Amino acid sequence: xxxxxxxxxxxxxxxxxxxxxxxxxxKYEKVCAKILPGEYYVTAMDEGVTTVLGSCVSACxxxxxxxxxxxxxxxxxxxxxSTNGSWxxxxxxxxxxxxxxxxxxxxxxxxxxxxxxxxLEVKVFGGGRILAQMTDIGKKxxxxxxxxxxxxxxxxxxxxxxxxxxxxxxxxxxxxKVLVKKLKALExxxxxxxxxxxxxxxxxxxxxEIDLFD
Numbered sequence: 001x002x003x004x005x006x007x008x009x010x011x012x013x014x015x016x017x018x019x020x021x022x023x024x025x026x027k028y029e030k031v032c033a034k035i036l037p038g039e040y041y042v043t044a045m046d047e048g049v050t051t052v053l054g055s056c057v058s059a060c061x062x063x064x065x066x067x068x069x070x071x072x073x074x075x076x077x078x079x080x081x082s083t084n085g086s087w088x089x090x091x092x093x094x095x096x097x098x099x100x101x102x103x104x105x106x107x108x109x110x111x112x113x114x115x116x117x118x119x120l121e122v123k124v125f126g127g128g129r130i131l132a133q134m135t136d137i138g139k140k141x142x143x144x145x146x147x148x149x150x151x152x153x154x155x156x157x158x159x160x161x162x163x164x165x166x167x168x169x170x171x172x173x174x175x176x177k178v179l180v181k182k183l184k185a186l187e188x189x190x191x192x193x194x195x196x197x198x199x200x201x202x203x204x205x206x207x208x209e210i211d212l213f214d
Contacts, residue, residue, distance in 0.1 A: 014113055017041055032170070035073050037197035040102070042070035042109040046174040052183070053126035053167045054190045055138040056197070057145050060123040060171040060178055061106055061154075063115035069173030070110060074102035075194065076141055077201035098201070099144045103152075122154050123178055125169050127161045130191060137198070138162065166190045 010031050013022065017033070020041050025032045025048060032048035033041045037056055041049050049071040051058055062069025076099050111117060127142035142161045149156050160167070160180050170179040183190075 011045060014042055014044060014109075016109070017043075022047075028170075028172075030172075035071060037073050037075060037193060038200070040070060040072035040106045040109075042068070042106065042113060043173055044068045044113055046172075048170050048172050050168070050170045052190055053169060054128050054130040054194045055126070055141065056194060057124060057126040057138075057141040057161070058169055058171075059103060059106065059145060059149075060125070060169070060173075061110060061120055062173040062176055063110060063119040064121050064176065065116070065119045066114055067174040068110055068113055068115040069171075069176075070106055071169070071171050071173075072102050072106045074099065074141075075137065075197060075201070076144055077198070099141075099148065103145070103148055120154055121176065122149055122156050123158045123171075123176075124149070124156070125160050125167055125178075125180060128166055129162070129164050130166060130194075 010022075010024075012018070013020065013033070020039065021034045022031055023034065024030075028048055030046060030048050032050050033043070035041050035049065035051045043049070044067070046067075049060075051071065051073045053073065056073055056075045058071050058073045060069070060071045107117075107120070110120070124145050127138035127145075129138050139162075146156075146159075157176075158178075163182070165182040165184060168181045168183060172178075
Protein backbone atom coordinates (compact mmCIF):
# COMPACT_ATOMS: atom_id res chain seq x y z
CA UNK A 1 0.00 0.00 0.00
CA UNK A 2 1.36 3.42 -0.95
CA UNK A 3 0.88 6.14 1.63
CA UNK A 4 1.36 9.83 1.10
CA UNK A 5 4.08 11.57 3.05
CA UNK A 6 1.41 13.58 4.83
CA UNK A 7 0.16 10.39 6.49
CA UNK A 8 3.51 9.80 8.15
CA UNK A 9 5.96 11.89 10.15
CA UNK A 10 8.87 12.45 7.75
CA UNK A 11 11.60 15.02 7.49
CA UNK A 12 10.84 17.84 5.09
CA UNK A 13 12.55 17.93 1.68
CA UNK A 14 15.33 20.34 0.90
CA UNK A 15 14.26 23.89 0.31
CA UNK A 16 12.83 24.41 -3.16
CA UNK A 17 11.50 20.87 -3.55
CA UNK A 18 8.33 21.16 -1.48
CA UNK A 19 6.10 20.79 -4.54
CA UNK A 20 7.58 17.48 -5.69
CA UNK A 21 5.28 14.57 -4.88
CA UNK A 22 6.72 12.31 -2.17
CA UNK A 23 5.23 9.07 -0.86
CA UNK A 24 6.09 6.17 1.42
CA UNK A 25 7.12 3.10 -0.56
CA UNK A 26 6.35 -0.09 1.38
CA LYS A 27 8.59 -2.24 -0.84
CA TYR A 28 11.73 -0.21 -0.20
CA GLU A 29 10.60 1.14 3.19
CA LYS A 30 11.68 4.63 2.19
CA VAL A 31 10.23 7.96 1.25
CA CYS A 32 10.36 8.31 -2.53
CA ALA A 33 10.01 11.40 -4.69
CA LYS A 34 8.24 11.01 -8.03
CA ILE A 35 9.37 13.44 -10.72
CA LEU A 36 7.62 14.29 -13.98
CA PRO A 37 9.03 15.63 -17.28
CA GLY A 38 10.79 18.94 -16.70
CA GLU A 39 11.29 18.33 -12.97
CA TYR A 40 14.29 17.42 -10.83
CA TYR A 41 14.79 16.50 -7.19
CA VAL A 42 17.77 16.60 -4.83
CA THR A 43 17.97 15.02 -1.39
CA ALA A 44 20.46 14.74 1.45
CA MET A 45 18.43 11.97 3.10
CA ASP A 46 18.06 8.24 2.49
CA GLU A 47 15.25 8.60 -0.04
CA GLY A 48 14.42 7.22 -3.45
CA VAL A 49 13.77 9.26 -6.59
CA THR A 50 11.69 7.70 -9.33
CA THR A 51 10.37 8.54 -12.79
CA VAL A 52 9.16 6.91 -16.01
CA LEU A 53 11.09 7.73 -19.18
CA GLY A 54 10.22 7.42 -22.83
CA SER A 55 12.13 9.69 -25.20
CA CYS A 56 13.27 11.80 -22.26
CA VAL A 57 16.55 11.32 -20.44
CA SER A 58 17.29 11.30 -16.73
CA ALA A 59 20.68 11.93 -15.18
CA CYS A 60 21.18 10.44 -11.71
CA UNK A 61 23.96 12.38 -10.02
CA UNK A 62 25.37 12.19 -6.50
CA UNK A 63 28.31 13.07 -4.31
CA UNK A 64 29.71 9.61 -3.63
CA UNK A 65 31.30 10.73 -0.33
CA UNK A 66 28.43 12.64 1.29
CA UNK A 67 25.53 10.84 -0.39
CA UNK A 68 23.81 14.03 -1.55
CA UNK A 69 22.24 13.62 -4.94
CA UNK A 70 19.23 13.58 -7.18
CA UNK A 71 17.69 13.02 -10.57
CA UNK A 72 16.37 15.16 -13.40
CA UNK A 73 13.98 14.34 -16.26
CA UNK A 74 14.30 16.36 -19.44
CA UNK A 75 13.82 16.51 -23.18
CA UNK A 76 15.41 18.90 -25.63
CA UNK A 77 12.99 21.10 -27.56
CA UNK A 78 12.98 20.89 -31.35
CA UNK A 79 14.42 23.81 -33.22
CA UNK A 80 11.64 26.14 -34.34
CA UNK A 81 13.82 27.35 -37.22
CA SER A 82 13.93 23.93 -38.84
CA THR A 83 11.48 23.14 -41.61
CA ASN A 84 11.67 19.37 -41.20
CA GLY A 85 11.49 18.99 -37.43
CA SER A 86 15.21 18.25 -37.13
CA TRP A 87 17.59 19.74 -34.61
CA UNK A 88 19.70 22.87 -34.56
CA UNK A 89 23.09 21.56 -33.48
CA UNK A 90 24.92 24.86 -33.13
CA UNK A 91 26.52 25.59 -29.76
CA UNK A 92 24.11 28.47 -29.14
CA UNK A 93 20.96 26.53 -30.00
CA UNK A 94 17.92 26.64 -27.76
CA UNK A 95 18.12 22.87 -27.48
CA UNK A 96 21.64 22.84 -26.07
CA UNK A 97 20.93 25.75 -23.76
CA UNK A 98 17.82 24.06 -22.38
CA UNK A 99 19.73 20.83 -21.82
CA UNK A 100 22.48 22.73 -20.03
CA UNK A 101 19.90 24.17 -17.67
CA UNK A 102 18.43 20.76 -16.93
CA UNK A 103 21.87 19.44 -15.97
CA UNK A 104 23.26 22.52 -14.26
CA UNK A 105 20.24 23.13 -12.03
CA UNK A 106 20.57 19.57 -10.74
CA UNK A 107 24.33 19.82 -10.22
CA UNK A 108 24.17 23.27 -8.63
CA UNK A 109 21.55 22.11 -6.14
CA UNK A 110 23.70 19.16 -5.15
CA UNK A 111 26.73 21.42 -4.68
CA UNK A 112 24.81 24.15 -2.83
CA UNK A 113 23.58 21.55 -0.36
CA UNK A 114 27.04 20.32 0.56
CA UNK A 115 28.22 18.20 -2.34
CA UNK A 116 31.59 18.63 -4.02
CA UNK A 117 32.15 18.63 -7.75
CA UNK A 118 35.20 16.37 -7.46
CA UNK A 119 33.03 13.70 -5.80
CA LEU A 120 30.24 13.61 -8.38
CA GLU A 121 29.31 10.41 -10.17
CA VAL A 122 26.70 10.11 -12.92
CA LYS A 123 24.39 7.44 -14.29
CA VAL A 124 22.09 8.18 -17.26
CA PHE A 125 18.94 6.52 -18.58
CA GLY A 126 16.23 6.88 -21.21
CA GLY A 127 16.17 8.21 -24.75
CA GLY A 128 13.90 5.45 -26.04
CA ARG A 129 12.40 5.67 -29.53
CA ILE A 130 8.75 5.70 -28.53
CA LEU A 131 7.44 8.70 -30.47
CA ALA A 132 7.24 7.19 -33.95
CA GLN A 133 6.65 10.45 -35.78
CA MET A 134 9.65 12.11 -34.11
CA THR A 135 12.22 9.32 -34.03
CA ASP A 136 15.25 11.57 -33.53
CA ILE A 137 14.18 13.03 -30.18
CA GLY A 138 15.49 10.22 -27.99
CA LYS A 139 18.69 9.99 -30.05
CA LYS A 140 19.40 13.71 -29.69
CA UNK A 141 18.69 13.61 -25.97
CA UNK A 142 21.26 10.81 -25.65
CA UNK A 143 23.83 12.65 -27.76
CA UNK A 144 23.40 15.78 -25.69
CA UNK A 145 23.71 14.20 -22.24
CA UNK A 146 26.78 12.15 -23.18
CA UNK A 147 28.47 15.16 -24.76
CA UNK A 148 27.63 17.30 -21.72
CA UNK A 149 29.15 14.75 -19.33
CA UNK A 150 32.28 14.51 -21.47
CA UNK A 151 32.62 18.29 -21.84
CA UNK A 152 32.19 18.89 -18.11
CA UNK A 153 34.62 16.11 -17.18
CA UNK A 154 32.07 14.29 -15.04
CA UNK A 155 32.51 10.69 -13.92
CA UNK A 156 30.03 8.54 -15.88
CA UNK A 157 29.60 5.21 -14.10
CA UNK A 158 26.84 3.58 -16.14
CA UNK A 159 24.18 4.13 -18.77
CA UNK A 160 21.07 2.44 -20.14
CA UNK A 161 20.06 4.44 -23.20
CA UNK A 162 18.14 4.02 -26.43
CA UNK A 163 16.03 0.99 -27.40
CA UNK A 164 12.30 1.28 -28.07
CA UNK A 165 10.81 0.81 -24.60
CA UNK A 166 9.85 3.20 -21.83
CA UNK A 167 11.75 2.72 -18.58
CA UNK A 168 10.85 3.06 -14.94
CA UNK A 169 13.87 4.25 -12.97
CA UNK A 170 14.30 4.18 -9.18
CA UNK A 171 17.42 5.90 -7.84
CA UNK A 172 18.79 5.95 -4.29
CA UNK A 173 21.29 8.83 -4.03
CA UNK A 174 22.53 7.82 -0.57
CA UNK A 175 24.01 4.60 -1.98
CA UNK A 176 24.05 5.24 -5.74
CA LYS A 177 21.90 2.17 -6.41
CA VAL A 178 19.63 2.33 -9.47
CA LEU A 179 16.84 -0.05 -10.44
CA VAL A 180 15.59 0.03 -14.04
CA LYS A 181 12.55 -1.76 -15.38
CA LYS A 182 11.83 -1.71 -19.10
CA LEU A 183 8.13 -1.50 -19.85
CA LYS A 184 7.67 -3.86 -22.80
CA ALA A 185 4.16 -2.69 -23.56
CA LEU A 186 4.06 0.96 -24.59
CA GLU A 187 2.05 2.92 -22.08
CA UNK A 188 -0.20 5.54 -23.65
CA UNK A 189 0.19 7.73 -20.57
CA UNK A 190 3.97 7.96 -21.19
CA UNK A 191 3.51 8.97 -24.81
CA UNK A 192 0.74 11.44 -23.97
CA UNK A 193 2.79 12.99 -21.15
CA UNK A 194 5.87 13.44 -23.33
CA UNK A 195 3.90 14.96 -26.21
CA UNK A 196 2.38 17.47 -23.79
CA UNK A 197 5.82 18.19 -22.35
CA UNK A 198 7.31 18.69 -25.82
CA UNK A 199 4.50 21.07 -26.73
CA UNK A 200 5.07 23.03 -23.51
CA UNK A 201 8.74 23.54 -24.38
CA UNK A 202 7.74 25.55 -27.43
CA UNK A 203 6.08 28.07 -25.14
CA UNK A 204 9.06 28.50 -22.81
CA UNK A 205 11.53 31.34 -23.40
CA UNK A 206 15.16 30.41 -23.83
CA UNK A 207 16.97 31.26 -20.62
CA UNK A 208 20.45 32.71 -20.39
CA GLU A 209 23.62 31.14 -19.15
CA ILE A 210 24.21 30.09 -15.54
CA ASP A 211 27.46 29.28 -13.80
CA LEU A 212 28.28 26.05 -12.04
CA PHE A 213 29.42 26.18 -8.44
CA ASP A 214 33.02 25.10 -7.82
